[in-house]
Amino acid sequence: MKTRKLLLIYAGLLMLLAIGATVAIQFPQWAMLALVCAAGQAILLLFGLAELGTHTPLVRFFAFGAGFWLVLMFTLSIADLLTRG
Amino acid sequence: MDVREQYLAEPYQTAAQQREATFLGMWVFLATEIMMFGGLFLVIYYYRLQHPVGVGEAVHHLHSILAAFNSALLLTGSLCMSLMVQASRLGDYRRVQRLLLLTAFFGLAFLAVKGFEYGWEYREGLLPGMGPESPLKEPAARLFMNIYLFATGLHAVHVTLGVTIILGMVVRIHFAHMKLPERAITLEMVGLYWHLIDVIWIVLYPSLYLVGRAV
Amino acid sequence: MSQKNPAADRAPSYLADEHGLRTWLLTTDHKRIAILYLISVTAFFFLGSLAASLVRIELVTPEGDLLSPDGYNRAFTLHGVVMVWFFLIPSIPAVFGNFLIPIMIGARDMAFPKLNLFSWYLLVGGGSFTLYALLAGGVATGWTFYTPLSTMFSNGHVVAVILGVFIVGFSSILTGLNIIVTIHRLRAPGMTWFRMPLFCWSLYATSVILVLATPVLAITLLLVAAEHLFGIGVFDPRLGGDPLLFQHLFWFYSHPAVYIMILPAMGVMSELVTAAAHKRIFGYSFVAYSSLAIAVIGFMVWGHHMFVAGQSMYASMVFSLLSFLVAIPSAIKVYNWTATLYKSNLTIDAHFLYALTFIGLFVIGGITGLFLALLAADVHVHDTYFVVAHFHYIMVGAAVAGFFGGLHFWWPKMTGRMYSQLWGKIAAVMIFCGFNLTFFPQFLLGYLGMPRRYHSYPEDFQFLHVLSSTGAAVLAVGYVMPFFYLLWSLRYGPQAEDDPWDAAGLEWRTSSPPPTHNFLETPIVDFDAYEYPPEATHGRS
Amino acid sequence: MDDEFLRLWPQAASDHAHAIDWLIWSFTGMMAIFVVPVFVLTILFAIRYRKGTRVSRDHRPRGSMKVEMTWIVLPFIGSMIIYLVSARLYYEVKTPPADAMVIQVVAKQWMWKFQHPGGQREINTLHVPVGRPVRLNMISQDVIHSLYFPALRIKQDLLPGRYTALWFSATETGRYEAFCAEYCGTDHSKMLATLIVQSPQEYQRWLSQSGASESLAEQGEVLFRQFGCSGCHGPAAVAKAPTLEGLYGRRVALHDGTSVIADQAYIRDSILLPHKQLVAGYEPIMPSFSNVIDEEGVLRLTAYIQSLGEGEQGEPHADSPRNPPPEETAP
Numbered sequence A: 001m002k003t004r005k006l007l008l009i010y011a012g013l014l015m016l017l018a019i020g021a022t023v024a025i026q027f028p029q030w031a032m033l034a035l036v037c038a039a040g041q042a043i044l045l046l047f048g049l050a051e052l053g054t055h056t057p058l059v060r061f062f063a064f065g066a067g068f069w070l071v072l073m074f075t076l077s078i079a080d081l082l083t084r085g
Numbered sequence B: 001m002d003v004r005e006q007y008l009a010e011p012y013q014t015a016a017q018q019r020e021a022t023f024l025g026m027w028v029f030l031a032t033e034i035m036m037f038g039g040l041f042l043v044i045y046y047y048r049l050q051h052p053v054g055v056g057e058a059v060h061h062l063h064s065i066l067a068a069f070n071s072a073l074l075l076t077g078s079l080c081m082s083l084m085v086q087a088s089r090l091g092d093y094r095r096v097q098r099l100l101l102l103t104a105f106f107g108l109a110f111l112a113v114k115g116f117e118y119g120w121e122y123r124e125g126l127l128p129g130m131g132p133e134s135p136l137k138e139p140a141a142r143l144f145m146n147i148y149l150f151a152t153g154l155h156a157v158h159v160t161l162g163v164t165i166i167l168g169m170v171v172r173i174h175f176a177h178m179k180l181p182e183r184a185i186t187l188e189m190v191g192l193y194w195h196l197i198d199v200i201w202i203v204l205y206p207s208l209y210l211v212g213r214a215v
Numbered sequence C: 001m002s003q004k005n006p007a008a009d010r011a012p013s014y015l016a017d018e019h020g021l022r023t024w025l026l027t028t029d030h031k032r033i034a035i036l037y038l039i040s041v042t043a044f045f046f047l048g049s050l051a052a053s054l055v056r057i058e059l060v061t062p063e064g065d066l067l068s069p070d071g072y073n074r075a076f077t078l079h080g081v082v083m084v085w086f087f088l089i090p091s092i093p094a095v096f097g098n099f100l101i102p103i104m105i106g107a108r109d110m111a112f113p114k115l116n117l118f119s120w121y122l123l124v125g126g127g128s129f130t131l132y133a134l135l136a137g138g139v140a141t142g143w144t145f146y147t148p149l150s151t152m153f154s155n156g157h158v159v160a161v162i163l164g165v166f167i168v169g170f171s172s173i174l175t176g177l178n179i180i181v182t183i184h185r186l187r188a189p190g191m192t193w194f195r196m197p198l199f200c201w202s203l204y205a206t207s208v209i210l211v212l213a214t215p216v217l218a219i220t221l222l223l224v225a226a227e228h229l230f231g232i233g234v235f236d237p238r239l240g241g242d243p244l245l246f247q248h249l250f251w252f253y254s255h256p257a258v259y260i261m262i263l264p265a266m267g268v269m270s271e272l273v274t275a276a277a278h279k280r281i282f283g284y285s286f287v288a289y290s291s292l293a294i295a296v297i298g299f300m301v302w303g304h305h306m307f308v309a310g311q312s313m314y315a316s317m318v319f320s321l322l323s324f325l326v327a328i329p330s331a332i333k334v335y336n337w338t339a340t341l342y343k344s345n346l347t348i349d350a351h352f353l354y355a356l357t358f359i360g361l362f363v364i365g366g367i368t369g370l371f372l373a374l375l376a377a378d379v380h381v382h383d384t385y386f387v388v389a390h391f392h393y394i395m396v397g398a399a400v401a402g403f404f405g406g407l408h409f410w411w412p413k414m415t416g417r418m419y420s421q422l423w424g425k426i427a428a429v430m431i432f433c434g435f436n437l438t439f440f441p442q443f444l445l446g447y448l449g450m451p452r453r454y455h456s457y458p459e460d461f462q463f464l465h466v467l468s469s470t471g472a473a474v475l476a477v478g479y480v481m482p483f484f485y486l487l488w489s490l491r492y493g494p495q496a497e498d499d500p501w502d503a504a505g506l507e508w509r510t511s512s513p514p515p516t517h518n519f520l521e522t523p524i525v526d527f528d529a530y531e532y533p534p535e536a537t538h539g540r541s
Numbered sequence D: 001m002d003d004e005f006l007r008l009w010p011q012a013a014s015d016h017a018h019a020i021d022w023l024i025w026s027f028t029g030m031m032a033i034f035v036v037p038v039f040v041l042t043i044l045f046a047i048r049y050r051k052g053t054r055v056s057r058d059h060r061p062r063g064s065m066k067v068e069m070t071w072i073v074l075p076f077i078g079s080m081i082i083y084l085v086s087a088r089l090y091y092e093v094k095t096p097p098a099d100a101m102v103i104q105v106v107a108k109q110w111m112w113k114f115q116h117p118g119g120q121r122e123i124n125t126l127h128v129p130v131g132r133p134v135r136l137n138m139i140s141q142d143v144i145h146s147l148y149f150p151a152l153r154i155k156q157d158l159l160p161g162r163y164t165a166l167w168f169s170a171t172e173t174g175r176y177e178a179f180c181a182e183y184c185g186t187d188h189s190k191m192l193a194t195l196i197v198q199s200p201q202e203y204q205r206w207l208s209q210s211g212a213s214e215s216l217a218e219q220g221e222v223l224f225r226q227f228g229c230s231g232c233h234g235p236a237a238v239a240k241a242p243t244l245e246g247l248y249g250r251r252v253a254l255h256d257g258t259s260v261i262a263d264q265a266y267i268r269d270s271i272l273l274p275h276k277q278l279v280a281g282y283e284p285i286m287p288s289f290s291n292v293i294d295e296e297g298v299l300r301l302t303a304y305i306q307s308l309g310e311g312e313q314g315e316p317h318a319d320s321p322r323n324p325p326p327e328e329t330a331p
Helices: A003-026 A032-049 A057-082 B003-007 B015-050 B052-061 B064-090 B093-124 B139-174 B184-210 C021-025 C030-058 C069-104 C113-135 C158-185 C198-230 C243-277 C284-297 C313-340 C350-373 C375-381 C385-415 C421-448 C459-492 D015-048 D065-094 D200-208 D216-226 D229-233 D264-272 D295-307
Strands: D101-108 D111-115 D121-123 D125-129 D134-140 D145-149 D154-158 D164-168 D174-180 D193-198 D251-253 D259-261
Touching: A003 A032, A003 B064, A003 B184, A032 B064, A032 B184, A057 B015, A057 C198, A057 C243, A057 C313, B015 B052, B015 B139, B015 B184, B015 C158, B015 C198, B015 C243, B052 B139, B052 B184, B064 B093, B064 B184, B093 B139, B093 B184, B139 B184, B139 C198, C021 C030, C030 C069, C030 C113, C030 C385, C030 C459, C069 C113, C069 C158, C069 C198, C069 C243, C069 C385, C113 C158, C158 C198, C198 C243, C198 C284, C243 C284, C243 C313, C243 C350, C243 C385, C284 C313, C313 C350, C313 C375, C313 D015, C313 D065, C350 C375, C350 C385, C350 C421, C350 D015, C375 C421, C375 D015, C375 D065, C375 D154, C385 C421, C385 C459, C421 C459, D015 D065, D101 D125, D101 D145, D101 D295, D111 D125, D111 D295, D121 D125, D125 D200, D134 D145, D134 D154, D134 D295, D154 D164, D193 D200, D216 D229, D216 D295, D264 D295
Parallel strands: D101 D134, D125 D193
Antiparallel strands: D101 D111, D111 D121, D134 D164, D145 D154, D145 D174, D174 D193, D251 D259
16 A cells, blocks of 8 residues: 555545535534545545455454444334334 | 464463454454444434434534544544554554554544533533533433533543553563564554544544534 | 263262362352252242242231231342242353353353353352342332332332342353353364254253343343442433333343243253153254344244333334244244154153153143233233233243253262152152142132232132142142252262263263363364264164 | 232223223233244143163254244234234324313422313313313423322423423323322422322312412413503513414414414414524514513413414414405514
């Protein structure tokens, strides 16, 4: 992972951060876009700087495994909140 | 006998086996950190849905531009950490120490800006308990400020922990306890932990400062 | 002479090769750490039982006269906290998991030995911290710490107990992490996933739950401590906080936690049944996958604790349906154990009596669990003694029977000594009878409407309570007996041979007690799990 | 509460209770079909295949997909049938009939306070007429409690900050125990109540001589003036505030474009958290009364507002911005 590639990824991260922040502050109704930018930053950082791509698939499975259970927790808890009526 | 074999921990037969076990162990630990902050994110988004008006008012009072600058600090820290890991693989002691100190600097800068932000909010009376009368009318806004304080505080504790570990690594290299590139894997683990702290802040920043601002 | 490992020219056993307190307190040998865990876990078990006997004596009379109301509340809270976090969760994974997994998969030690010792210190550290808080005044919130009672209306040592449980939570996270990495990376050559004993499968599934659920408990308890200590009100109803959010977060951990408690016992059961039957298990892959299925579906069902707590009707119906789904893997396991006994070559020893106890009590516990999953029935029996009886049938009837069964099964391997079979069988029968006399009347009490955590109750429940308390006395004697004849066997018991039960498994192919590095040279595994000679008579030359 | 020496089955005082008992027995029966074979076969195999018995043990089965599938699918189908029955019963328990008589319940640490529509107030006892559906509108003032009637087989938690409902229609007269089922602190076991189901005549006689001077609504009116609500919401109001006549049960358009039915929860939130659901076209000038009025006061005010005339369901409120005559919204 040459230095130039790392700097490129870093620039990408900063750009995504800038986009997310400015959009959310100027047009609050589009604030959800900031979350999309954040997701992009997270994946870019994990695969770029943390080199998750080079590790064995088992490690990658555990890295994203936690996400599966979080999605579970979110959907069922918020489903209860929204259908409380 | 491959040079890396000498540093074989007790139960392992081959270095590759130990290397993969270390990565798997580290990522399982990082998964527990993600689950812990996951619980906190549920609290944040649960209350966003339950009290949109109150949360909107609280988010309106937060200083999101200052926090954006703070996020940039952490991203730079992550860059330095990756450069350090790359240097440690080449065994370049000087460069590794310099980059480690640079990362620690960015970590401390993040904490300093965070402290300044807390002070600013304290003077505005936003923080719970002590401080002047809170300008927030909605009780749900004060509830959100509580969550904001707890979430950023917990993250700050993790950043402090990360900075102390980095400084510990610098000390170990200084007294030549760590031979590179054989023991580079330890530095890679510290790098992973730092990247995780950064990922958590990347998601925490919009969840607290950006989404659902009062129009 | 069918000596299975001729090369074992008496390499010194892990107990004999070094002596002195330092070698125990600074050991990184997974077998010694398992013994350390066994001692501390047994100590916590007796402390929890003391609190339970206080509760049972109190309930003999309708009006609360032994303890003050607050004293009673602190007694059942102590019983809950100590039994859940300091006995049931660490018991089988930390004691038998640490001791047996490396040997069963042919490894020399756990993946991170130093981390293993550190988790034991976390257990003892967290334990003593909580012990001090519980004995110095304790806490009167129940082990569930429901808000706003725990955050705004409780004056006990809430924060101290929470910090103790928080520390012990890390102990179980690190144990889970150790087991996952060990099973993934340290299996002996030839030991594929489907040649592994089912005990390893169930401990792997348990570790996945341990690692993923415990952090959510950590954050929930931290939020309660922050609210109690600094007034950072996150669940404060005055500010619009929602007590149901706390219950979602708490039960998201606590239901998987009950699977952490029962899954390892199911693993022990698979070993006990196959060893006693001297036969391959019926449907190996089904039993193995059912452990993983419990680990996955176990995370989706927590809402059945909140059917009457103000949860939305539709969410309750979804949780009820999922709760029926999670019962299927447990049913598969029980049916497969029963089918294993078909055409088996059965020897009935003390440990097999504990296996029979497990099957009998776990089935009743599971069925009453389905009663609670039934929406309309739960509205009636939620938070009554029906629930108390249900989870005691599972935790005490099944999980503790699994722990005792494993203790009696692997005692010769761990200590190299044989205990008296007669006393073992008497204790098992006494535990079975005492248990049923204690907890079956509580089903009737629950359906009659006696609520949980009641210090005094109407007179017409007294007869059933007296029955239950006498049963508790019989159960207490049953639990104390193993303490005597097992310790007695340490000094006076005959020397155990390498494979006293003629069982099949890597742990029975090394000497007992095993040498420090388990095997003189890493075994090559070329046989299937539970490979017993097909012909009826037993004898392996 | 005829306390015999030993009672093994609780009294059943409502049709729902009998339905629950039937559900329990049928589920027990079905589960017995799936469970008894386990016990029988375990003991049978243990005796028949003991070591040393002369019995054929060749071609032992390693497992069979067919057998496994049967004991997965059959119990699941059985459970699904019972699940649907219990889900329907649960739906009935959770949806009170519209014509039910509403009784307010406020739980406080270690006592129950009941308030009848006619204004009668009781502590730890609840008189209800037999055969008539009764809806309990419940809230807690401090921690979570849970009102539990074993004889009616129902219970419902009371939450601080949110109304929860529990309804029943008792069919047999008599006195029945009521407990607090959710652990709520020191005297959790002393927090008992008695449900007294009476014939309609007895109930009327009890209502008349239980000395309620004024109804709930009249008590609410007293509070309405005492806390100065009439200053803004009254007919001769100087400040601009939504009129309350005919508000109850009507759909109100909110500031952020959504609209909500003005039920008890809406009115309670508007009193305690005025800015939470701001009515469209109004300024957020109403002060919060959250630590001024307690829960019982809120219930009385709500009863008073309800007595100002029920709005028809669904027709938007008179002065919502959709059809406001211009001069009326001008201050």
